Amino acid sequence: MEIKSLRYFLAVAREENMTKAADMIHVTQPTLSKTLKSLEDELGKKLFTRHSFSISLTDEGMLLRDRAEDLIAMADRIEKEFITLDDITGGDIYFGLAESYQIKYLAREIRILKSRYPGFIYHITSGDTEQVTEKLDKGLLDFAVLCEKPNTAKYDYVKFPEADIWGAVMPTDHPLAMKKSIKVKDLIGQPLFCSEQSWNNEIPAWAGDDFERLHLEGSFRLSYNGSLFAQEGLGILLTFKHLVECSEENGLVFRPLSPKQTSELYLIWHKFPSFTPIAEKFLAQIKTSFH
Incomplete structure (x- = not known):
């Protein structure tokens, strides 16, 4: 073939x-x-x-x-x-990214590397853990960013500088918008939106025994799409802080979950990678920057 x-x-x-x-x-x-x-x-x-x-x-x-x-x-x-193996001015790096405002740290490192090696080209795809690790395992990506701790038997990693804060996004006129924070009992009986991955992992860890009393109205891979449904009053979106614009103009508010729920962000790569020279340079740079 x-x-x-x-x-x-x-x-x-x-x-x-x-x-x-x-x-x-x-x-x-x-x-x-x-x-x-x-x-x-x-x-x-x-x-x-x-x-x-x-x-x-x-x-x-x-x-x-x-x-x-x-x-x-x-x-x-x-x-x-193979074309760029001897090209010390650039090359290609392939990233698969989860959603997080902390991607700004990755973008900063890419900008720094780009200033040093003008021929460097980066390729970005987005997805949840299953999507990006599948591409990483197939060799289609050099690095992936996950919102959950990686399988250390398969991957090495560095942790991003901060942790993402979980909260609820809802219309400004929603009864719960008056609260400073949102407890599990507040969400019982409410239609909820969340990524399928988080609904199966982070939310049960936060909700504990009350998780079975919560109702998932629908799942979204992208928080922006979920926010449009929340904007229409169809439900409350559970997501990270800073992923959705919340303002008087768009009629949405963000309220943190209580007790506080956070998620760490990880940049991962295979334990025994076959990196190009530019990917090696990026990894050395980000290890220094993130540690």
Whole structure:
């Protein structure tokens, strides 16, 4: 199975049209059709369903699309890494980030490194622990940022300088907005929004025996999206301080949880990494800065 064939396949999967895909990747339609037919023969599976004016992926095609995207990303990354191995002025670093205002510390370190090595390029993706560690384990990321203590059997880490503070975001006219802090009993009977990861970890640790009396109205990976639902009065968002703008203008307030609940933030990497020179420089810099 050739990388070129997978690139052709992904082009057709994106465009859902053979002619448009052929134009996009600058090959003839017969060449593209022949390549895809060979790919189907090689795998022994039908990858596309042909329609009158379009094509769609079969279940097997959707599986290959997911795998091919990772393979192409890895191939592109390997190519870039070898090009920049001897380039002392730059290179690429790939980060997977959780949500936290403390990302500002990471941004500061990236700015410092960029000033020293102008050719340095950084790539940022966002997600929860499951999403970013999956990409890290596949070799698609150099570093990941987690809001929970990492598996020290697999990863080394440095801790960010501060801890994130948990609280409740709600409309300014909500009855609980009058309180200075929010206790577990205040949230019983209230529709709540939270990330699925935090609902299964941090919130039970804070709520204790009363956790079973809390109601998750919906889960969000991004706090900003959850805040829009809170803004409409659909529920109370449980999230970190500083992630959502709370002001008179947008009609939202943040009230810290009581007793105080915090989460540490960690920058992690594999115990036995194969870093590029620029990633090595970044790691040495951030170890010095964060310690």
